[in-house]
Amino acid sequence: MTTTAPRIPREKEDDYTADVAERRREFLREQTGAGLEHVGRFSFDPGVLPGNVENYVGVAQVPIGVAGPLRINGEHAQGDFYVPLATTEGTLVASYNRGMRLLSECGGVKTTVVDDQMQRAPAFIFNDALQAREFGQWMDAHCDEIRAAAEATTRSGKLTYIGHYQVGPLRYLRVNYTTGDAAGQNMTGKATLAACEWIKENYPGGAEYVLSGAIDTDKKHSQINMLLTRGKRVVAEAVIKNDVLERLMGVDTKTLYDYRQIGMAGGFLAGSSYNGAHAANGLTGIFIATGQDAANISESHSGITYARLLENGDYYWSVTLTSLIVATYGGGTTLPTQRECLELLGCYGKGKVRKLAEICAATVLAGDTSLTSAILAGHWVTSHERLGRNR
Amino acid sequence: MTTTAPRIPREKEDDYTADVAERRREFLREQTGAGLEHVGRFSFDPGVLPGNVENYVGVAQVPIGVAGPLRINGEHAQGDFYVPLATTEGTLVASYNRGMRLLSECGGVKTTVVDDQMQRAPAFIFNDALQAREFGQWMDAHCDEIRAAAEATTRSGKLTYIGHYQVGPLRYLRVNYTTGDAAGQNMTGKATLAACEWIKENYPGGAEYVLSGAIDTDKKHSQINMLLTRGKRVVAEAVIKNDVLERLMGVDTKTLYDYRQIGMAGGFLAGSSYNGAHAANGLTGIFIATGQDAANISESHSGITYARLLENGDYYWSVTLTSLIVATYGGGTTLPTQRECLELLGCYGKGKVRKLAEICAATVLAGDTSLTSAILAGHWVTSHERLGRNR
Amino acid sequence: MTTTAPRIPREKEDDYTADVAERRREFLREQTGAGLEHVGRFSFDPGVLPGNVENYVGVAQVPIGVAGPLRINGEHAQGDFYVPLATTEGTLVASYNRGMRLLSECGGVKTTVVDDQMQRAPAFIFNDALQAREFGQWMDAHCDEIRAAAEATTRSGKLTYIGHYQVGPLRYLRVNYTTGDAAGQNMTGKATLAACEWIKENYPGGAEYVLSGAIDTDKKHSQINMLLTRGKRVVAEAVIKNDVLERLMGVDTKTLYDYRQIGMAGGFLAGSSYNGAHAANGLTGIFIATGQDAANISESHSGITYARLLENGDYYWSVTLTSLIVATYGGGTTLPTQRECLELLGCYGKGKVRKLAEICAATVLAGDTSLTSAILAGHWVTSHERLGRNR
C-alpha cells in the first residue's frame, strides 16, 4: 500500500541553483508529462531563494496591472500612488482604478494605523482551574522578566502585552509584539518560545505548555483578530462628493447609504468577516506583487466599515482593516520583482511598513467604492462580461 | 486639492502588447524611480492577457517549490502527486513535503467532494415583512421559471436551489449553482441577474432588488459558507499509523489527540474560521501556482477538522474544507505558468475541477499533520530558524 | 470522600401534594436553616404539577407589572394589548410602557411571523466521508418515508424539511418541524428518534447515530439559528413619527439613525447575537409570566434590526427575532398564574401561538425604541437611579 513514487531530487551541497531547478523540472516532466517551460523562465539567480522556498523549480508568472494615481493623505503615505496589483482576474485592476479616480478627485484618502500587534499564542496546561488562575496572576507579576526573556531573542521585536484567557485548567496566552518592518510571525514565535521556556524554568513547580493554543489565530480569520488586532489595524477614510460620485459612478450618496443598511444587515445575518465589499481582492493583488505572504489574506481581509451621510449630501466612508499583516522586510520582500513593486510604492527600505499598510487600506477603500457603485448602478455584471472573460 | 498626477498610459487599439507594457513601466519609472527590470521579464506574449488583467506592466515572479509525492486515493484524484506551491515563505514547502511523506507512508489520503455550490446573493426589498414573506412563497412556487431564466445565460451553470432568509422587509436570496469547471462567480452573477430581472418582470406588482445583499459572501469568510458550502465542500481523511508518526515526526497519536482538545477549545474561544492548523498556507501556494483567484483564500481557508484516536493507537484525521473555490477553466488557468502547473497535477482540461479540489484538501491535511507535529515535537521554531530566514 | 448528605424526601405514591412539599421544606429547613415561608405560600393544588417539575417545594413569586396599551396590527394579534412582564428589575416595565406609548401613538406595530421551524439534530456517523455523502443522497431520496416515520409519533408535529451538513465522516442532520401550539422540543425529539430508528433499520447496511449532534442548537444561541430560524422568525415593524418621538422621547429620528450606524458597527465588532438594544428584557418578562421556558431566552433573544430614515423625516424601524421559542400549549402554559397571563393577552387556547409570537416581537420593538431613545436623550442612567434601586 505504501507509495513507491520516486522522491524529488535534491542537492545537498547547494539546492538553490538553476541547474538543480532544471533537474527537478526534468524529473517532473518524466513523472507527469508537464513541460514546465514557462515556469523555468525566471529572470534571477536562484541563489537569492534560501529562506523563501524549498525544492525550487521555477516561478509562477502572475500578471501585474497598475492602478492609480491614488491620492493618499496619510501619516506615512503621502502623495499620489500607482499601485501594482498581481492578479489573473479581469476587471479587478480596472475597477480599483476607477475607485482611485473617484477618491482622488474627491481630495484623496486619509489613512491611519491605529494599532499594531503581532502575536504567538501558547497555552499553559494545569491540573485544575485554580492552578491556571494563579499562574495568570504570577505571570502578570512577572511581566518584565518575561518581556526581557522574549526580547533577548530579537532586535526589532518588542513585547507590548500578554493577554491571557482561561478555559477550564488551561491558560491561553496571546503574546503581543510590535515587529518593526517585518510581519513578525517567525520573530514572535522565537521570542514567545523563549518567554515560555523562561516561564517554565521560573514558575514555582514548573509549567507545561504547547507553543500554540490556536488563538493567535495564525492564517485564520477570527473574532479575536477583529477585536484585538493582528498585524496592523489601519483605517482609510474619505469624504466622497455627491456630484463627483454621480458623474463618475452614476449613483448618488443617498443610494449608497440606503444600500449600506442592507449590506450591514446581510453581513450580520451571514456571520461575515467583513461588512464591506471585497477587501480581499485589492489586498491579494498588492500582497502577491510586493512579496507579502498571501496566505495572510485569510486574516487580512477582515474588517469593519462605517459611514455617514453628511448634511450637505457628501458621504463619509471609512474602512477599518483589523488584521492587516504586511512587511517591508523579510519574507518575499527582497526578491527581484517583489522588491521592484515595493520600490514602485516607495516602500522598500527601513521604516516603510506603516506606509505600505496605509496604501493597502486606501486601495481597499477605492475598490469598495467602485464595486459598491457598480452593483448599484447596474453595471456590475456587464463590466465583468466585457472585461472578465478569458476562455 | 484635486490630484494632478498623470494618468497611466493606455492604448485604445490594443492594450495588451509588450510595447504598451514597456511604455507603462517607463511611465512608472519616471513617476516613481522604480526600475521594474524583473517585472518586465515575462516569458509570454501579453496578447493572452485580456480577461485577466488591465494596465498590464509585467509579472510578479513567485518562486515555486514542489512537494511530494503525495499518495491520494480519491474519487477523482488517484495516484502519487507532486504539488507545486508558489510561495515566498521559507519552511512551507519543506513542511508540506514532510506531511506528504507521512501520509503517503501511511497509505495515502482519501478525498471526497461532498457538496458543490457557488452563489450570488441578491436582496429583494419590500415595504413590509408581509410582502417579503409572500414574495418568498411566490418564489418557491416559481422555482422552475426562475431556474430557466438563470440557466439561459450559461452553458455550464446549473441552478441547484435558492435559499432565502428574511430580515424585516428584506428577503435575502442565496442562489446556488454548480458551475462546471469554472469557479463561477461571474457566471452566477450573470445568471442571477437574469433571474432577478425575470422575477422583477413577472412578480405581480414588480419587485425591487440589489444584486448583492452581502450574503454570498464573496471574498469573505462567513459562518454561512461554513454551514451551507461555497464552492467545493471537500473532505480529506487519513489513518495515521502511530509507529510511522513517531518515526517521522517524533510524536505519538495520543499526544496529537490530547493537543487536539486544546486547539478545539482555543479555536472556539477565539471565534476562529478554521480549527485546524494552517489550511491557508498550502492552498495559497497551489492557488498562485495554478492560476486560481488567490483572493478566494479569504473564503477557502475555512474548515472543520475531526479526528478519532482508534483502539489500536492509530489516528483517524479528517479535514473538511467548507468553501474551497477552485477552477480548471477560466480565470488564470490558461496562462502559461499556471497552465503548466495544472498539467503537473493532471488537472488541465475538461472535467478536472473536482480532482483539483481533492488535491487541495489532501495537501491541507499534509500540512496540518506536519505543522501540528512540529509544534508538539518542539522543533517548530527551530526549523523556521533554519529554513525560514531571508534577510 | 463520597457525600453522605441525606437525600431529598420523595413520596412514591403521589409526590405532588402540599404535604410532600411541606415535608421537603421541613427537610431543607433542617439541612440549611432556610425558612422557606413564602416559597410555601402558593395558591394552587400541587396536583397540577406533574410534567412541570420534580421535587416540588413551593413557588418563586416573581412580581408582574403590566405595560400597555400596545397597539398591534398583526396577522394574529390585532388590537390594544396590556402585556404582563414578570421581572425584578426596576425601570423595565416603565421603559417598555413608554415605548408602547410611542408606538401606539404612531399608529401601532405591524407584526408578521415569517418562518416557523423547530428542530432536533442528530448526527449520523460513518467510516469515511464517501459513506456519509451517500447517506445524504439516500436520505434525500427517502424523505417521504422518513417524514412518515417521524409524524407517526405526533398529532401536531409536521416535518418540514431535513437539512444535512457534512463534516468529515459525519452527517449532521437538522430535522425541522412545525409543532402546532407547542414549543415542540419534546415532540420533535420523539419524532426525530423515530425517524432515526427508521433510518437505522432501512439504510442498507445500517447506520449509527447520536440523537444530538449539537446543531439544534437547543438552549444556545447560534449563527445557524439566526440564519435558518428556530421556533418562530417574527418581524415587528413600525413607522415612528419624528414629532411624536421628539415630544415623548426627546430625540429626533436623525439622531436615531446616526446612532444606529454606531451600534451596528459595535455589534459587528463584538460578535453579538443581536444588533438591537435589549430584546432579552421584554421577552424574559413575558416568558416567565406566561409559562414559557425561560431558558429559551438563550436562543430567543437573538435577532437583527433594520431601519430606514424616510424622506419625510419619519423612521421605519424593524426588529426580526430569528429564533423565538414560544408556546400556548404544553410546558408551563396551563399553570394557574401562567394561564391567567396568557388569557390577559388573549393567547390561551388552540391556535394562539403565532399571536403570542407577534405580541413578543411588538413588545421587543417597544423596549428597543425606549431604551435607545433614553441612551440618546441622556436619561438612561438617571431613570435607573430613580426607579432601579432596591437596596
Place this chain on the structure above:
Amino acid sequence: MTTTAPRIPREKEDDYTADVAERRREFLREQTGAGLEHVGRFSFDPGVLPGNVENYVGVAQVPIGVAGPLRINGEHAQGDFYVPLATTEGTLVASYNRGMRLLSECGGVKTTVVDDQMQRAPAFIFNDALQAREFGQWMDAHCDEIRAAAEATTRSGKLTYIGHYQVGPLRYLRVNYTTGDAAGQNMTGKATLAACEWIKENYPGGAEYVLSGAIDTDKKHSQINMLLTRGKRVVAEAVIKNDVLERLMGVDTKTLYDYRQIGMAGGFLAGSSYNGAHAANGLTGIFIATGQDAANISESHSGITYARLLENGDYYWSVTLTSLIVATYGGGTTLPTQRECLELLGCYGKGKVRKLAEICAATVLAGDTSLTSAILAGHWVTSHERLGRNR
C-alpha cells in the same frame, strides 16, 4: 389611527399597595376578561417592590423543585448543596438531580471564579481616525483620573481596566469593573457616565460620546463576552469515575469522549455560544428562584467545555461559564421567596456572590453530565415522555 385604549391606572402617592394592584387587576379584567385570581395571591406586602417593578399587579408563581445534594469543593462554596430550580419544564429537576448524584458520588465538583468584570461600553465619536487614536492614547495616560471620576459614584464598584477598540473615527470603550455583591449593570452605568462626563470636560477640545456603543454587550451573547468575560468567569470541574458513570448513567467514559468530538465539531459548525449540553436550563432555574435577572440568561448561558480521558479510564470534565451574571445584593435578591432561596444556598448576605457563582457552575456541570449521558444511553426521549408532559 391612534389608539384610544385606556391607560393603566396608577396611584401618584403610593403605587405599591395591594389596593392599587387589585385596582389594576380589576382594570385588566374589564379590558380583557382575564381573571388574574392566582396572580393576585401573593404572600407579601407590595411595599417591598419599589425598585423591582412598575405597574405591579401580582405575581407569577413559578414552581420550584429542589435538586441535590450536590457536593461542591470550591473556594467559596464548600459542602453539600440543595439547589432550588424554578421551572415549568418537566424532567429538568430530575435530570439535574441525577447529575448531582453522579458528581457527588465521584467526590464532588471543584469550582473556581477565575475572572470578574462587569462593564458599560460607551463610544466616543470623532471626525477622523487620527483623532480617535490620539484620544485612545490620552485616555491611557489619564486612567487614574478617569477611574477616580467613575469610582466617586459608587461604594462597591472598582474600575479594573478600560479596553478600547477603534473602528473608523469611533473609539469603542469597554469600561470594566468589579461590583461587589451586585450584578452591577446600574452601578457601572452610573460610574461610566461620570467617567465619560469627566473625559468630556477634560479632553482638550472636548469629546462627544454615546453611553452605549453596543459592545458591553448587555443582554446579548457575544464573542467579546466569551473572550473577555462579563460578570463572573467561573469554572466547574470534576473527575468522573468510569465505574460510577456506568452504574448510574449506563454509559462509559470512552463513549463520552468519542461523542464529545462530535459535539465539539457540531458546535463549531453551527456557530454556537456554548459547546456543552444545556447550561441555560439549570441557570434559568436558579436565576428565577434566587431573584437574578433572568434576562441575563442571554449572556450567562455561554461557555466552553474541555475534557480529558484519563489514563485510568476516568474522565476529567470542565465547564467554563464565561459571562455568568449573578448577584446576592440588589435586583430581586431581597424579595421574599427569592431571599429564601438564597438562604437555602447560604448565599444571602454580604460577600456571597462568588459562592453563588460557584454553585451555578457546579449545577451546570451536573446538568451537562446528566443530559449528555441520557442522549448516549438512549433514554433522553423516553424520560421526557415519562416526566415531561403536562397537557
